[in-house]
Amino acid sequence: MEEQKEKISKMIGKQSILFLNPPYILAGSSIAGKKEGEGPLGSFFDQIEEDPMFGGTSWEDAESRLMKRAAEFVIKKAGLKSEDIRYLIGGDLLGQLIATSFGIADLNIPVFGIFGACSTMGESMALGAIIVDGGYADRVISLTSSHFAGTEKQFRFPLAYGNQRPLSASWTVTGSGAVIIGKDKPASKAEKNDGDNYGDNYDNNGSIRIKGITVGKIVDYGLKDSLNMGACMAPAAYNTISRNLKDLNVLPNYYDKIITGDLGYVGKDILIDLLKQDGFDISGNHMDCGIEIFDKESQDTHSGGSGCACSAITLTGYIFKKLLRHEWTRVLFVPTGALLSQVSYNEGNSVPGIAHAVILEIC
Amino acid sequence: MEEQKEKISKMIGKQSILFLNPPYILAGSSIAGKKEGEGPLGSFFDQIEEDPMFGGTSWEDAESRLMKRAAEFVIKKAGLKSEDIRYLIGGDLLGQLIATSFGIADLNIPVFGIFGACSTMGESMALGAIIVDGGYADRVISLTSSHFAGTEKQFRFPLAYGNQRPLSASWTVTGSGAVIIGKDKPASKAEKNDGDNYGDNYDNNGSIRIKGITVGKIVDYGLKDSLNMGACMAPAAYNTISRNLKDLNVLPNYYDKIITGDLGYVGKDILIDLLKQDGFDISGNHMDCGIEIFDKESQDTHSGGSGCACSAITLTGYIFKKLLRHEWTRVLFVPTGALLSQVSYNEGNSVPGIAHAVILEIC
Numbered sequence: 001m002e003e004q005k006e007k008i009s010k011m012i013g014k015q016s017i018l019f020l021n022p023p024y025i026l027a028g029s030s031i032a033g034k035k036e037g038e039g040p041l042g043s044f045f046d047q048i049e050e051d052p053m054f055g056g057t058s059w060e061d062a063e064s065r066l067m068k069r070a071a072e073f074v075i076k077k078a079g080l081k082s083e084d085i086r087y088l089i090g091g092d093l094l095g096q097l098i099a100t101s102f103g104i105a106d107l108n109i110p111v112f113g114i115f116g117a118c119s120t121m122g123e124s125m126a127l128g129a130i131i132v133d134g135g136y137a138d139r140v141i142s143l144t145s146s147h148f149a150g151t152e153k154q155f156r157f158p159l160a161y162g163n164q165r166p167l168s169a170s171w172t173v174t175g176s177g178a179v180i181i182g183k184d185k186p187a188s189k190a191e192k193n194d195g196d197n198y199g200d201n202y203d204n205n206g207s208i209r210i211k212g213i214t215v216g217k218i219v220d221y222g223l224k225d226s227l228n229m230g231a232c233m234a235p236a237a238y239n240t241i242s243r244n245l246k247d248l249n250v251l252p253n254y255y256d257k258i259i260t261g262d263l264g265y266v267g268k269d270i271l272i273d274l275l276k277q278d279g280f281d282i283s284g285n286h287m288d289c290g291i292e293i294f295d296k297e298s299q300d301t302h303s304g305g306s307g308c309a310c311s312a313i314t315l316t317g318y319i320f321k322k323l324l325r326h327e328w329t330r331v332l333f334v335p336t337g338a339l340l341s342q343v344s345y346n347e348g349n350s351v352p353g354i355a356h357a358v359i360l361e362i363c
Numbered sequence: 364m365e366e367q368k369e370k371i372s373k374m375i376g377k378q379s380i381l382f383l384n385p386p387y388i389l390a391g392s393s394i395a396g397k398k399e400g401e402g403p404l405g406s407f408f409d410q411i412e413e414d415p416m417f418g419g420t421s422w423e424d425a426e427s428r429l430m431k432r433a434a435e436f437v438i439k440k441a442g443l444k445s446e447d448i449r450y451l452i453g454g455d456l457l458g459q460l461i462a463t464s465f466g467i468a469d470l471n472i473p474v475f476g477i478f479g480a481c482s483t484m485g486e487s488m489a490l491g492a493i494i495v496d497g498g499y500a501d502r503v504i505s506l507t508s509s510h511f512a513g514t515e516k517q518f519r520f521p522l523a524y525g526n527q528r529p530l531s532a533s534w535t536v537t538g539s540g541a542v543i544i545g546k547d548k549p550a551s552k553a554e555k556n557d558g559d560n561y562g563d564n565y566d567n568n569g570s571i572r573i574k575g576i577t578v579g580k581i582v583d584y585g586l587k588d589s590l591n592m593g594a595c596m597a598p599a600a601y602n603t604i605s606r607n608l609k610d611l612n613v614l615p616n617y618y619d620k621i622i623t624g625d626l627g628y629v630g631k632d633i634l635i636d637l638l639k640q641d642g643f644d645i646s647g648n649h650m651d652c653g654i655e656i657f658d659k660e661s662q663d664t665h666s667g668g669s670g671c672a673c674s675a676i677t678l679t680g681y682i683f684k685k686l687l688r689h690e691w692t693r694v695l696f697v698p699t700g701a702l703l704s705q706v707s708y709n710e711g712n713s714v715p716g717i718a719h720a721v722i723l724e725i726c
Contacts, residue, residue, distance in 0.1 A: 010499055011499065086374070094704065095458030097702070098703075098704045098707045101702040102712065104581070109580065112479075112486060116476050117459065134496070134498075136374060137374065154458075340459065340461075343423055344464075352464055352465070
């Protein structure tokens with residue numbers, strides 16, 4: 001009976017889960033491209049790579065190398081080896097996840113391939129936390145990547161065509177973010193005493209834990225403009241954030257920040273308006289990774305950054321540091337995805353959205 | 364401490380999980396295309412649709428409708444409503460999972476989108492069982508689909524081109540299979556007394572449970588022929604099956620059947636040979652869904668069936684019935700996936716494979 005009761009209590013409301021033993025973030029890595037390195041968050045990233053090909057021979061190969069580097073670096077930062085990771089949960093924007101498949105095969109870790117468009121980091125962390133909290137793995141890696149050039153080729157126009165971008169368009173972030181989620185508190189630096197210092201400290205000042213998640217629904221308001229993805233995804237972000245607040249029976253100020261993935265300037269306004277319908281005002285504590293990652297005036301990225309890596313490297317580079325410095329105590333991380341493909345767009349379909357929320361706390 | 368011990372015991376060996384409270388299969392649905400209906404398993408499927416467009420306007424739309432039908436029918440068979448399902452875990456072969464996104468949006472169920480190529484049914488059931496066993500949902504749907512015409516368009520040649528297929532090529536199955544995984548034993552028909560009888564009985568003769576899983580690694584032997592996918596995937600199936608037997612410390616005859624997804628005639632022989640290297644002889648109890656689903660002589664499908672639906676509808680149509688009739692007591696279901704895309708193939712990459720194993724028992 002005790003066991004039974006315990007299990008039921010994990011399900012909160014209609015879509016959310018609160019973990020009984022909130023899994024720990026053991027480490028996070030952020031690899032960024034040149035343009036991202038020149039942006040306002042540049043100094044927060046672990047590595048900035050000047051070569052857009054990452055030493056590879058195609059845009060897809062470049063993205064695979066990028067993701068591999070993020071995975072290898074996060075394992076190194078956590079002081080672990082590849083064989084210490086039981087499962088990997090990851091995906092990317094390319095058709096049939098080829099950046100992931102070719103990127104992480106050499107790590108020799110059993111894989112759950114996932115796709116949530118630019119919400120992938122939220123989905124991978126949600127599943128990773130379930131697997132760890134449930135006792136199915138001691139440690140997992142959750143990761144994702146995106147590459148500006150590969151994404152333009154996949155979804156829009158060849159770069160060489162020189163298409164003019166409308167002001168509502170966003171700029172796909174080149175980067176990869178990876179986290180290791182574990183059941184045990186990370187060893188403090190003093191205990192480890194391994195002489196390595198990769199610039200982060202996931203222990204001495206407290207640890208980041210995944211307190212809960214809200215799994216998103218597919219939301220389709222019928223918008224069809226793949227060059228205005230913020231508007232396409234805002235209803236999904238609204239749905240997930242509103243559900244999270246209702247499931248937990250809290251107000252927006254429960255969180256220091258409510259952080260969406262890549263709504264950009266257009267989507268941000270829509271999200272704030274939609275949440276007001278439900279009586280929630282997030283205008284004071286909302287942040288969007290797509291808005292933060294590029295400088296609006298000098299970087300010419302129009303509505304902001306997008307892509308799986310936009311929220312992923314903002315999380316692992318910037319948000320984690322804000323938590324570890326106790327500037328924020330609790331945040332709701334809500335990566336947002338636009339569920340389109342080249343084919344669905346060309347066939348005249350709408351662009352449905354999805355958003356998955358992850359509750360992060362420093363404690 | 365008790366809790367701690369319990370959790371550790373779920374992880375078996377390097378890649379496998381055994382569930383403490385094996386989740387139940389509450390219902391399964393199988394929707395098949397015309398050609399599949401004419402094959403040896405035709406009489407086992409719930410529905411056979413003569414219209415390859417499934418009433419839709421494009422091959423992608425057809426597949427979305429197919430998957431929606433499988434999802435709605437499995438909910439009906441279980442005597443449930445859409446709102447009784449907490450999460451849906453699904454995916455398909457089309458770029459960015461558009462068959463799934465557009466197919467199941469109307470169900471209004473929170474979604475984990477996944478991609479494991481033709482191993483997707485194994486991955487979705489593995490994650491579904493983790494979520495249910497862990498107490499994160501009472502009921503989930505795991506599902507997948509594939510469509511011959513959509514897949515040819517996506518990966519190979521337009522149908523109108525009339526390309527000649529080599530003998531090693533397989534034929535993508537048109538169909539969709541869905542299962543509902545739940546924590547409670549399904550109510551017996553007498554108890555339900557709802558007057559409905561959809562031809563299956565998941566209770567009176569015992570219930571099918573998911574006893575465990577083995578999560579697959581990406582295995583790449585460097586083969587590059589997308590028209591010989593059996594050979595590309597056989598090493599992954601070998602890796603997962605060998606790992607399952609070692610993790611559980613059992614011999615192949617522990618299972619009444621070891622059932623791969625879509626290795627076909629070429630891949631089957633390779634798999635049996637590879638497993639012999641490890642001292643495992645599965646020649647007596649191996650079955651491949653791709654070989655069973657079409658008649659080799661009369662249906663001209665060369666190396667057999669393939670696609671996500673190949674293993675999915677063979678499972679929900681045929682394998683479940685063999686278990687419910689107690690002709691088999693325990694099977695290892697191992698859908699196999701080839702991790703290629705049109706782009707990866709055209710760029711000259713190899714075709715890595717992956718296979719996820721699900722242990723099913725009637726009890």
